[in-house]
Amino acid sequence: MKRVSIVGGGIIGLCSAYYLAKEGYEVTVFDQSAMDDGCSYGNAGMIVPSHIIPLAQPGMIAQGMKWMFDSQSPFYVKPRLNSDLIKWGLQFYKHANANHVEKAMPALRDLSLLSKELYQDFAKENDSFFYEEKGLLMLYKTDKVADEMFHEAKEAERLGLEVDYLTRAEVAGLEKGTKTDVLGGIHYKSDAHLYPQKFMKFLKKELQRLKVEIHLNTTVQDFIFDKNSIVKIVTDKGSFATDEVVLAAGAWSPTLAKKLNISISILPGKGYSFTLKDKDHKPSIPTILCEGKVAVTPMNNDIRFGGTMEITHTGDTKINQNRLQGIVNSINEFYPEMEVGMPKVEETWFGFRPCTPSGMPIITRDKKVVNLTFATGHAMMGLSLAPATGKIITEIISGKKISVDTKMFQL
Ligand SMILES: Cc1cc2nc3c(=O)[nH]c(=O)nc-3n(C[C@H](O)[C@H](O)[C@H](O)COP(=O)(O)OP(=O)(O)OC[C@H]3O[C@@H](n4cnc5c(N)ncnc54)[C@H](O)[C@@H]3O)c2cc1C
CATH class of the missing domain: 3.50.50.60 (FAD/NAD(P)-binding domain)
Structure with a gap:
């Protein structure tokens, strides 16, 4: 063979x-x-057929530019005079349009749904990695983000995914693990999660x-x-x-x-996570806190928080405390009962997402x-x-x- x-x-x-x-x-x-x-290993463990819109999308350049000037924002491009970064940026710009998104969505949906089926097969063999199908909650606090989330959810529905639109009270009814302070939420029924390690x-x-x-x-x-x-x-x-x-x-x-x-053309998108063990009042459903783009995943008795996307180079292994503070602030703003403090450097994990410009x-x-x-x-x-x-x-x-x-x- x-x-x-x-x-x-x-x-x-x-x-x-x-x-x-x-x-x-x-x-x-x-x-x-x-x-x-x-x-x-330290990622958020989400299996996300809901994520059908690629990072390169209309509006992302303008939003990214605004975030560049906020040290606690979820997205950042480390400015460098480097030909790989310039080429990546130009390609990103070329792809950030409606035509690309329209072609990308069904392709990502089909790949994702196939993957989820294969995860279901793995989970039938063995449940040591805590695979669960609780969907994904997208929680938001502002009208502006609500509009963006509605638009994305409508696209997902058009492509056949099951979506629930939740009021503040309905979010509280669904997320019984802890109190939430939100305007509303969207629940993608299609999604699942597991414990990556x-x-x-x-x-x-x-x-x-x-x-x-x-x-x-x-x-x-x-x-x-x-x-x-x-x-x-x-x-x-x-x-x-x-x-x-x-x-x-x-x-x-x-x-x-x-x-x-x-x-x-691939650049590392550095992101951080930290995992709390045996925390009281923790969320029970995988969630994205939309304004801060923070991922929250219950993993057996643990809870993991992840976020930030710093487009950088693989030599950049520093933990940026400002961006970590941005993640912590989001958690405390969305979950008033949680009281999460800054994790120590040794408790903070980082990883390099392999990001293509498309x-x-x-x-x-x-x-x-x-x-x-x-x-x-x-x-x-x-x-x-x-x-x-x-x-x-x-x-x-x-x-x-x-x-x-x-x-x-x-x-
Ligand atoms: C904070 C955060 C949260 C995330 N959450 C999610 C999530 O919820 N859901 C999701 O789907 N994805 C998530 N991701 C993204 C996901 O983790 C990555 O897309 C995925 O791990 C990439 O896997 P990979 O095998 O391509 O790369 P890697 O896991 O980086 O593996 C590449 C391997 O290649 C090896 N290698 C490199 N060069 C050489 C060489 N010259 N010789 C030998 N070996 C080499 C490296 O050592 C490495 O082990 C998240 C990422 C981050 C940072």
């Missing part, structure tokens, strides 16, 4: 490994880290069972070619022969692509390198879209009929 090498052992790499191994491929995963704390643990066990080889702390440095095929993966621990390569290196994907003479993931065969497939660029939805991505990667490599239309997921 063919050997497939996967570069990157985040959720996208591991889901790809899972479906490839099940199909009978001999799979090896390489990761530069110990695979225990990257972007796929526990899901990654489950996946790793499954891969062990399927005899997938995992090389931890092994950095992929280069590729050796025979004509237009990669024949060897070069790492800091030696070289490995291969028949197929999947590039799933998250925010680091452009550096590896450069080694292959391929240019891909807001669409890249799930495709390369046009020149015949045995190279990309699985990257999932930005804020990598957990949500991972099983479907893994399944599609397997279908691409094995030449099978592809489950969803991948036109929007090209390089």
Whole structure:
């Protein structure tokens, strides 16, 4: 059977490994880290068919410019005179229009719904990762944001998703875990959530069972070619022969692509989270606090808060206290009973979302390198879209009929 090498052992790499191994491929995963704390671990764990509108959308440039001047805002682009950032910004500008959003929405919906079905299959096998289907509450405090949320919800309904529009009292009736101070909310029934660290643990066990080889702390440095095929993966621990390569290196994907003479535009969108254990009066339903773009997820007895999107570089590992304060302020404004203080630096997690300027993931065969497939660029939805991505990667490599239309997921 063919050997497939996967570069990157985040959720996208591991889901790809899972479906490839099940199909009978001999799979090896390489990761530069110990695979225990990257972007796929401390995220908000939301599975979000509701998120059909990509980040690149009309109005985002104007809103982003306003947020740039507020140190506690949820979105920020670290200004640098850097060609990758300029290219990314120009591409973002090109995609932030109604035409792109109209094409992106059904593509994201179909990929998301497929992923949710695959999560349901995983959850039938094992419930160690606390998969639950409680939907997603979008809570807002202002008329302006209510209008934006209504518009998005109407689009979601047009695409067949089930949505409830809630008054302040109806929000209180649904969210019984804690008091909420809001104008109203929107409940997307389609969404689900899980505990990311526990899901990654489950996946790793499954891969062990399927005899997938995992090389931890092994950095992929280069590729050796025979004509237009990669024949060897070069790492800091030696070289490995291969028949197929999947590039799933998250925010680091452009550096590896450069080694292959391929240019891909992905920048890290740094975000933070912190998790409170055994907190009283905590929310029971996954929620986004819309004005501050803060994600709130109950995970078994824990509660996780996540947010901010700082478009930066992978060397930027500093925890920005102002932005963290922005998250904490939102929590206390929306949940008056919670009384959440600033987490210590050592209790604060950060991760780099792999953000494409179009807001669409890249799930495709390369046009020149015949045995190279990309699985990257999932930005804020990598957990949500991972099983479907893994399944599609397997279908691409094995030449099978592809489950969803991948036109929007090209390089
Ligand atoms: C605060 C926050 C909240 C989020 N909430 C959600 C959510 O609720 N739902 C959702 O769907 N998504 C969410 N996300 C996004 C999600 O976490 C990411 O999209 C996802 O984890 C990306 O997975 P990945 O496998 O592509 O990348 P990663 O998890 O970053 O994995 C890439 C791997 O490649 C490895 N690598 C890189 N270069 C090399 C090399 N040269 N050699 C070997 N290995 C290499 C890295 O070590 C890394 O382990 C959130 C993100 C953040 C930051």
